């Protein structure tokens with residue numbers, strides 16, 4: 001593989017070259033030698049029973065006349081494609097929501113005073129969310145209304161939040177945070193999610209051999225599960241993390257592999273759940289650990305992150321991300337990574353093979369995410385002795401510092417960035433003290449300085465050039481005065497490529513957006529956190545609706561969503577909860593729908609009639625951005641602005 005074809009990022013290119021020199025195989029090599037299955041890519045391989053796998057490729061020249069393709073049981077291409085699609089939603093919703101469940105468990109043990117290393121950092125947010133869980137925040141004493149004890153509120157919120165996963169009756173409580181017309185659409189379509197676990201389990205049941213055989217009915221269940229993710233598991237994860245670890249506010253940091261330091265102990269946290277990494281941050285900052293590192297000959301400890309754990313510790317502590325999903329092997333190939341600490345999701349099993357070639361300690365920490373290779377160390381993290389576990393891990397990294405070989409190469413590339421935005425800080429920067437929440441933002445959309453809002457999110461995919469689609473699309477959007485909200489690896493990419501500084505406005509934006517950013521002092525691309533924090537984008541959109549002047553529902557807004565280099569099932573769940581919340585959502589690369597044109601049309605066209613949002617796919621990044629802009633313009637026209 002030619003490194004220049006693999007990535008647009010010079011640090012990544014340098015590290016691929018080094019990997020080749022050292023003969024360490026990476027994902028970029030495997031993407032060359034293994035090609036994807038053409039039938040699977042079209043979404044029409046059914047392996048849900050042992051009479052198959054049944055493969056239903058499109059006939060040459062496409063379908064003319066009746067589509068007679070069927071599996072052994074008679075399953076049509078639409079049924080098979082819809083089954084596969086909603087199983088991806090189930091996988092994604094399960095991942096996000098199980099992460100949320102873990103956070104709820106820690107929150108509950110903090111509320112019960114069983115876990116002493118954590119505390120409630122944002123009691124104001126706790127009081128804000130309590131009413132959604134039907135928890136009272138005040139009480140009558142002697143005829144007077146007084147605030148309730150925060151610990152009591154925490155306990156009740158913890159129990160109520162935890163019940164969202166498996167309660168026997170009712171529906172997901174956060175659904176009522178959505179704009180009223182959207183709630184009515186969900187009720188009318190019969191897709192209001194009941195509880196998180198049930199919607200996911202029901203997908204597995206319905207897609208079992210011989211159950212649901214109507215793509216529309218299958219998709220209804222997909223919608224319930226996706227909404228249970230976006231307005232349920234993910235949103236609860238975000239909120240409880242903010243309550244426990246602090247709600248982010250804008251802060252300065254850096255991004256890319258160049259944040260690692262040769263003369264420091266380098267620890268990288270990688271994965272998604274911030275429960276352990278919060279403690280690792282605290283341990284790395286402790287005088288005891290810093291002194292120990294110096295004793296071992298290091299100048300200090302440099303903590304950095306990969307993937308969404310990186311985003312979590314970035315937005316709350318300014319810990320710099322060392323890279324995106326596709327840079328995880330490269331961080332070890334620097335030869336300077338003394339320990340990589342992983343939790344859950346998006347972790348390459350090949351990390352263990354790469355770590356074998358260097359001194360790096362690879363440490364798994366989560367009971368549900370272990371690795372079979374014998375060089376991997378498992379230190380199971382337990383919230384009841386969180387700090388003790390974190391210190392043990394940090395100490396192990398420090399002890400490993402003297403074991404480095406002389407051959408260390410950290411690319412010199414890193415970029416300054418501002419991160420840590422959220423619903424609250426957007427309100428602060430773009431709200432109005434006089435007319436209320438989000439007024440300045442709405443006003444600037446109405447007067448046309450800001451043409452619209454885009455959410456650009458999601459992964460890297462080794463089948464596309466690393467970061468190219470993210471950056472091309474974001475640049476095209478801001479050039480056309482569309483403000484960008486971003487999360488996940490897309491956010492890390494935007495940081496790496498210099499789009500998250502206020503100075504980026506003058507260089508890359510159209511005149512209207514540049515003026516707003518310069519006046520307010522914000523970057524044109526706002527980092528809203530990790531992938532569960534896409535729930536922040538849902539709530540920001542809801543605030544824009546509430547501020548008035550731009551219609552009554554999320555689907556009325558001049559807004560669009562994008563996942564340029566998606567690869568994970570989580571991206572499909574996110575994509576679908578945005579569509580079902582009224583957002584036109586464009587994916588890059590390819591969607592596994594081409595083999596079932598009728599089902600594809602259902603997602604691309606019919607969804608709009610039901611929810612106001614619909615799916616699309618466009619691999620060409622410039623065309624991709626312009627499809628989003630065309631939708632934004634269509635909405636502006638409908639609003640008469």
Ligand code: BF8
Nearest residue numbers: 308346458459488489531
């Ligand atoms: O949850 S963007 S590659 S790290 S899946 Fe994974 Fe994709 Fe990155 Fe975060 Ni999200």
